[in-house]
Amino acid sequence: VGSVSAQDPDMSNSPIRYSIESRSDLERFFSIDSLSGLIRTNRPLDREECVVHNITVIATETMDLSQVGTVVVLISVTDVNDNAPRFALDYQTSVCENARPGKVVETLSAVDPDEPEPGGHHFLFQLTADAAANHFMLRDNNDNTASVVMQQAGFLQRDKSVYFLPVVISDGGRPSLSSTNTLTITICSCNLQGRRLRCRHGATLDSDGLSTTSTVGLTCMLSFLGIVMVTTVTRWRRKRGETRTMDEEQDVRENIVRCDNEGGGEEDTGAFDMLTLRHLNQMNFITPTDSRLRNKLLQEFIRDRLLEADHDLTAPPPDSLHTYTIEGGDSAADSLSSLDSLTSLESEQSYTFLREWGSRFKKLAELYEHRPGAGVA
Template identity: 45%
Template sequence: MDRGKACLLLVLWAVAHLSSPGDGLRALRRTTGGRRGSTGLTGQDANGVPLRRSKRGWMWNQFFLLEEYTGTDMQYVGKLHSDGDRGDGSVRYVLTGEGAGTLFKIDEKSGDIHATKRLDREEKAYYILHAKAINRFTNEALEGESEFIIKIHDINDNEPRFTKDPYIATVPEMSEIGTSVIQVTATDADDATYGNSARVVYSILEGQPYFSVDPETGLIKTALPGMDREVKEHYQVVIQAKDMAGQMGGLSGTTTVSITLSDVNDNPPRFTKSLYDFKVPESTELGSAVGVIRANDADINANAEMDYRIIGSDGPGMFDISTNKSTQEGVIVLRKPLDFERKRQYSLRIQVDNVHVSPRFFSMGPFRDEATVKIQVEDVDEPPVFERSSYVMEVKEDAARNTAIGSVSASDPDGVRSPVRYSIDRRTDMDRVFNIHAGNGSVFILRQLDREESAWHNISIIATEFSKCSDNPRQISRVPVYIRVLDINDNAPTFATNYETFVCENAKANQRIQTVSATDPDEPVGGHRFFFSLAHEASGKANFSVRDNKDNTAWILTRRNSYNSLQKSTYLVPVVISDGEFPMQSSTNTLTVRVCTCDREGNMKLCNAEALTGRAGLSTGALVAILLCVIILLMIVVLFAALRRQRKKEPLIISKEDVRDNVVSYNDEGGGEEDTQAFDIGTLRNPEAIEESKQRRDIVPETFYPPVRRPAPPPARDNNNGDVRDFINQRLQENDSDPTAPPYDSLATYAYEGNGSVAESLSSLESVTTEGDQDYNYLSEWGPRFKKLADMYGGDDSDRDS
């Protein structure tokens, strides 16, 4: 666009947007060749005041500028001019505000305004600027600052854009024409208030003839009836939005709408075939699945849920059917045992229905189907079958050994009828009380039973099927047998408890002192009936009597006045108790009656010692024995403590220097019991325990017999170790002549090995460190000599006394 056209547009825009006298801010005047005119009367207002109109220059407050200018020169916006400008260059125009100096530049002398860049209305629609006219020389404002707007005029440079891409929508299958699916929306960034740049019209490019779109609202609707999901489920629809009200030259945008037909229950279930065949072994356990059938339904999810049921069967209650919720299959389950020999085939009629049915599609027919199921029973080798599920047998407890108490019976249910043998599961009869005949199943006892020990016996009998061609067991079965031991009267009654009975010394005749009852481990059918009486041998001299109360109790009564505990502290009353069964059983039970001192009311105050011990359950002899044992234990403890206090631990060998390798043992045990003059053996155990004031008779005082020490002769050395022999002989003489030496066994040490000893050192330490083998031949040489010396030292009894 050239400069002349821009000026023309500027003039047109200025005329179109000429401000009224009351509009906004006062702007710079634009010269039109006229002067500010005179005023004239134009009428009066409501109050009668004359109205005057002033003729003035043009007023303006905005310029217009096309966006997206593509020219090479700067785009001319407009011209600012003041009435005070004489054209002599004394006026300077100043522009401030948004984009002043950058986007918009003004010629200071002429007031021409240019845009330096291409502007985009969608980025910024208008700019607010301020203009001033200033005297260049005096810097005085010729006009006040005026605000004006540069508005960017829109062109159609933006295509419509959809808010989503793609759109996702669903619509039920079989929907009627015009059913709303989804509404799409496109927006245009151009100015909607100017022209048709932002006016959008919708149209469908792809998706006919199934769908349509409203050109104004963008609402997508179904356009074809009877769309079937089972035929086609997904549709892709392309929608176009075009501006300029859809006219040629407008810009457009597209989006994709993915439409899925949702399922409705418009298809009934259908079996894949009308007849199903299954084979089931007769040994199938109850509750097991014998077959699975399935019906197909073109629908999905809840619309495909099915319900199976048996509507006819030639074996009522034999089978049941349920629906597997995850696979929608019908599972046929066995409810009663199968028997190949009784019935070999079953026929069932199965019906399948949809769980959720829509009334809208009832006109299409019933939503169900039927099929026939044939179940063939296969023969298997079954274990023997007992006639009963359990057996109960009875036997008297006095039955003799090998008495038959009953029998069991089992047979092979198969057509072959293999033989059956019986045995007892010994895990249930570990004591081997019962046995069974292997051929006929008769049960008998191996030993006599005792009802009081065990009233019931529970055993398990095994029936084993053998093949007729071999003896190898094929099938086994078990049956429980409960054996009840019947009672016989084989136990005598006894007292029900241990009675503690006493009689007062001041008792009167026929006074009741005790009520007794009885117990019997037997269990007669009519209940117990006990009879009480005093033993016949005690009835003549009895001090008490027994009265049977006829109710399984009896009273113990006194037969005389007063009893004396000093004369007799306890009485024994023998009571005979018998039962009324056959054969009659009886026993004699002794009741102990204590004689005690009582008050006037008959309450016991004191019983003698014998009575008290009897009450405690201990006899006098037992109590005395216990007391003696306690006394002996106390004496032993006291003696042991005294010996420990008197004992002084003095080692036999004071210093380790006195330990020598030559040990002489004197095996003198004394003269025995006849040697009354021998030393006190207690002195041997504890020599220091003797009293200081008592003189030891086995030691002669030193004042009477001073020790004699003979000079030791010089040892003679020879090849037979004579020096050792002489040394030992010298020590023996010294000990024999010492009158203070006791005759009890002692340990004599000799700290001399001699020179040239065959054994050299006998120390264990040195023996260990010796590299060569130790020679112990000297033992064979000196062994007899030591024995001889021991015999010499022992002597006879007279030598020991001295």
């Protein structure tokens, strides 16, 4: 490609080593000889991809690596005719069964990514030898376009619904390149006004020009998108609900609320509200009106339950709780405890039989023989 050179102006005249900055040539198109500074290509270059390459060459003194110099090298890629022309568009052509000879079916144009010759591109359109005897002919318009013209009538969709017309396009480059492109022509049944009604294997066109196949495909696609959207929204709501439930559980769990005010007991209806445990970061202001409303609802609930219990004949007797704050006097009755009294059975009990059981029960007999009411040994 070329070469670069550098020298040390100092008296030491240190040798120079060359390199290419990696950031300026990321795809490694070029390499440089570290001693001579000769730049070469590592891979083929394509002008259609990049016209100019901008690389930075670094020159470094071998005796003092801190002494560095840089230079920008611009490499222009010259064009060669290495791309054949092709259709400018993806043509979708159709013609009516009752079309007359001489009707222009389609106007073709071509593109060539190569640099044009002086005076611009010049494309030549022609049909292949196999397509010359077809129902169509190709007419060059001398402006880099060509017209496909009906050569003869007599199309029947039921016999053949699609025609393939091979078109050869060549450029005027040196050397000249050409390519074969296929034009697809669909035979349609039309009304008297020339509006297409049915094309290509029974695809019916509606009043807006869309075929039934296209309409069905569009409907299916819209239905699929609708299902995807509904599924996405449902999953999002479900996930949001689970997150909210977890947050509420965490609000109640392992939270300590310290209250310095002593409550008024069971009769205190304005005691601390447990909702504070669930919403620690929110201030709940309860107005007197809300408190009276809650008390009224509670009273109505209790009254309704009492009425149900009073009129239910099958219900067991209700439990009652009585609290006595006055201590009563002594009872005239004797003590009901059996700890301090002996029954007649105990007073008449004799333990003399213990001695008759032998020496093993001797000690036990000695203990019981001196008890009041016990038998004398």
